[in-house]
Structure formats: structure tokens, C-alpha cells
Amino acid sequence: MTKSGRRPLVAGNWKMNGLRASIAVVEAVRNGLTPELGESTDVLICPPSTLIASCVAAAYGSPIAIGGQNLHAKPSGAFTGSISAEMLADLGASYVIVGHSERRAYHHETDDGVHAKALAARRAGLCGIICVGETKEEREEGRTLDIVRAQLAIGVPKGASARDTVIAYEPVWAIGTGLTPTPADIAEVHASLREMLGQLIGAEAQAVRILYGGSVKPSNARELMAVENVDGALVGGASLVAEDFLGIARAYLR
Template sequence: MGPRKPWVGGNWKCNGTKASIEALCETLNKAEFNPEQIDVVIAPVSLHIHMVKEKLKAGFKVCTQNVSKTGMGAYTGEIAVDHIKDFGLEWTLIGHSERRQYYGETDEVVADKVDICQKAGLCTAVCIGEMLDERKAGKTTDVVKKQIEAFIPKVTDWSKIMIAYEPVWAIGTGVVATPEQAQETHAAIRKILKEKVSAEVAESTRIAYGGSVSDSNCNTLIGLEDVDGFLVGGASLKPAFLDIIKSAL
């Protein structure tokens, strides 16, 4: 792995109760890491953000799972970037495959969200990845290129962008991209950034892997040249997340 600061995110998705979160935070607080050397970012359900911020020890960053492409106003059910900043949060996820798949978020919507976050100075983990039929058809690079090219024009500060490559066929399925598949796609993403932005951006931008990451595969994956960390789903709700954090140190 290069000189890029590791990034490990826990996406709790639509999970958790007050009782389970209290227990989980107690477990996560056993993690030992230096926030100057690694970003550990937790994305709970929005209702639980305040509780999680209070329960987790200093060093963890709390993050929203989504952000509105509009500002404050008559947009029922949305959370604006203004709210996120006002709450003292540094990060949000954008374009998770479940947002794209179930809620109709197109590449253009993702680009709009990147734009509003960039203007607000909010750090974003932008999620990209291909479906199983696209992988089988050999279109992985074409898919991620299209997804990246959609938001590139909106980026004014690449230091606030982290790209999360999540093959959709590996999310929550227990199937993990092989180390060769993960490295190949991460390298392709870096090549796209080099060609479309600059060599400096390609070298400095962090690219995390997501897709059934666990304590049993994290050490192998983090050893890959272009894998800078993880966006973890199910395993981030378990004690195994401690081992995943440790692997990236």
C-alpha cells in the first residue's frame, strides 16, 4: 500500500436499536488506533447519529449514509449538507449501490450530491461498482469509468473525495472479489483518474474496497497496492470490525 492514509468505514445501513448500538459502541471503543494515521468512519442510521457521537470515543468519525442534493427548505424527509455541517460531521456517503438500485439515484444525481458537498467543504465517500451481469460481460472498467466521469467535473478539492469500489454482486452476499479482481479494478480506477484528472490526483486519492469484507479476508485485501481501506457493511455491526480496523494500521 502506498503513502495514502488508510480509510475504514462502517456502514450500518438500516440496522440498530438503542440497546444494540450501546453494546456495539462499547465494543468498538476497545479499538486502538491513531486518528492521525487512519480515518475510521461510522455511518449509523440518521436517528442514531447523536447517540453514536456521544457513545464512541474520540478518534472515531461519525458519518451520514446519504445527503440531499438540495439545500434546506421544503424537501420532506431529506437531510441537507447544511444539517450535516451544523452537526459537526466531516463525512457522508454518496451513491451507495443500494441508493442507486432501490431509490433511483443516477450518476447525475450522484454528481449533484458531490457538487453540493464540495461547495460545503464536506468530505465524501463516493461509491461506485458494477452489477453481476456487467462483471460477467467484462464491462467492469466501462461501468466504473462512466460513474467516475459523471462526478469528476464537480470536484474542486480532491482531498475531500474518497472513492469506494463496491462490486454490487459482492455486497452482503458473502462473495468477495478475489484479490486479483479487487486490485485490477482499483488500478483501473487510478488509471482513469490519471487520464481524466492528473497523475497527482490519481496517486493521492484513496480508494477503499467494499463487498463482504470480513476479518478473514481483510489482511489479504489491505496488502494490495491500490487498496487503501474498506467500506464495511454487515461485519461493521460485529466485533470482527475491530480486526478489520487493525488490519489497516
């Protein structure tokens, strides 16, 4: 447990990486999950949609959850190439990432669109991981808190709860760059997000997990995960290597 009593979540986002041979990574994570680690920390892997069913099968009977990386807000329809929340749930997924910065940047997703997708996740019984984060320019302009609070204010649906919502703070400039904010910077942002959540959903905000993401690796995980209001990690590249991903999850072992 984190100091707050919220159960930590370490989530791996494989992005557009992984072929059928990559199922071996899930198997290796499963084999490396000691009872102590499985009892202390929630572990989630979000592979490409082509591998979700196979990953669910590989994780069967273990504490590992499988999630999607994106979804369409509608349950069905003429949306060629899209995947709905219901389809993800039908494959065995239990989480889905919503509004990742790469989706915002490369696919022009808006805060309103993120809100609609978060509602869709809830509709299908999935837990939506709502991502927020600032660019390098926005940070240099001193606008970090304004940006992430605005993204959160629009993105989080009314009535959101810890059961169906996780927040992930990912400074865009830190994703895949090897750069990370200082612990003090992360603490400031997470405290502000927690306060904004309180305005949006009341007392339930204290139960919602807020993850940090952005160049998290085994060597810095313990320091980052110890920051106040950090309830786990959304991990990119390091989640593709089983031992690195497990090393991050082990940050919660004492």
C-alpha cells in the first residue's frame, strides 16, 4: 500500500510494439511475480489490441490485469479500424488508457473527446486511465498546473470513482526522453491534481489513484513512487522488458 492506503498500480503501456512472440514478456512477468509482490501491488499490461486476447490467456490465474491503449467512444457502428470499450471488455481487458499525450498530439484528441472515452470505458465496466500532462514549452512558460488541471476538469466524467477511474500524470517532455521532473515538481503536480479531483468528485478523490509516467525505470522507481500522492506508475519502454517492469513494481516492496 502507499502511505495513503491506496493500493499502488504499476501499468505497462507497450504502445505500438509487440508481435505474438511478445507474449513471452507477459509469461516472464507472471513467473517473476512473487506472492509478496502480487499481494502488495496491482500489475497491469496494456499491449496492442492485436495481442489482448493472447495476453489475457497468458495472464490467466495470475494477478496480472490486461488493458487496452485506446478506444472509440461509441459501442459500435461504421467506424472502420476502431475498437469499442465493449470489444475490449469482451477480449478480457479490465482497463483502458484514455487521452495519452501521443493520442492528443498525433490524432488530435481533445479534452471533450477524452471525457467521452472515459464515459465509454465506464459503460463497458472498464477502468479508464485518464492521462494528463504538459509540453516542454508549457512547463517553461510556468503553465503546468493550469494545463493539467484544465485537462482533468474536462476529462473526468461526473460521478467518477476509484473503481472506474485512474489518473496518470505524464509530462510530455519526459516521455521516452530519459528526463524526469524532480520529486518536488511531481509532488506539486500530484497534490494539485488531488485537490482538483476533490472539486470534481468530492471525498471520493482521496481513493482515486494518481500514477506518474515519464521515463520511469528500475533505477529511479523507488524515489519516484515514494513521492506524496504518487500511487504507482504508467511505464512505457521499460514495460517491454519483463525484468525492468518487475524492477519498477518492486519499488513497493520494503
